[in-house]
Amino acid sequence: MKPDNSLFKRIQDRVTECLDLAARHTGRNFDPPMVRFNQRGRIAGSAWLEQWELRFNPVLLADNAEAFLTEIVPHEVAHLVAFALHGKVRPHGREWQSIMTGVFGLEPRTRHRLNTEKASPVFPYDCGCRIHKLSLRRHNSVKRGQKRYQCLHCGQPLHAVISSRKRKPS
Template identity: 85%
Template sequence: MKLDDSLFQQVQNRVSECLALAERHTGRPFDPPLVRFNQRGRIAGSAWTERWELRFNPVLLADNAQDFLTEIVPHEVAHLVAFALHGQVRPHGREWQTIMSEVFGLEPRTRHRLNTEKVAPVFRYDCGCRIHKLSLRRHNSVRRGQKRYQCLHCGQPLMPIKPSGKRTTP
């Protein structure tokens, strides 16, 4: 997917802003990381600490630019800063959480809340007591007859729901 150049530049600028905040807070400089837009699937972004690289999902970015600039970019930069300051630590451990809250003034959430159906569709299944959403991988396992899933609440088997809204047999 081709990203709009201005959106690409906004992400680059936000990475620089976050690093500048971290530099002011810690009193030490940080080199700018390599920023790529090649993350795939449901993951919004990832930090490759030892490579000093950030990767962002271009599809999710295009649909959620503001969320990326306010939360996703600082989240990933915090991983790099934590690594630079403390070495290899738990990905969302105390060091990372401190950077998120004290340096960036953000709640240290470990997961984004973006709609990922465009990049990772879900399939609706019914058990009789509720609707369940299965990933493409699980859905395909059901279709091939390799797996059967059941509701953890009522114990009934999950049955695929056709787009028309009717239950089908797997």
């Protein structure tokens, strides 16, 4: 499900709010970044520092609007602010952490806790000692015969787990 335009507008407005808050705390104004909704996979958002751009995942946004507004947007804006103030620094280093806590009043978490199953489905594979979850890309490369994977623990090859659900006759 793709979010509607009003949700995109709410995200853009939240980016502006976060930048205004950062400007009040730092005494420095920040240009509005380009905001895109083209992030894919399990990543909720990303900050492209040199391009002064934020990218958000529309699939995850559709199911997690409040988490985006309260956590994801400030997280990504903090990356831009840290870059503007300090230049190229460690992505989740002390400069970014101080912006998260001091400016936004948030715990500086490096990873989100969103359910990513819709955005990035996984496929069960068995080796004999455990079940592994392969990404869609890896699953498709196995199906096409381009790749084979083995367990890092037991060394056995991975085999797709066949669904136990019975199919209806067509």
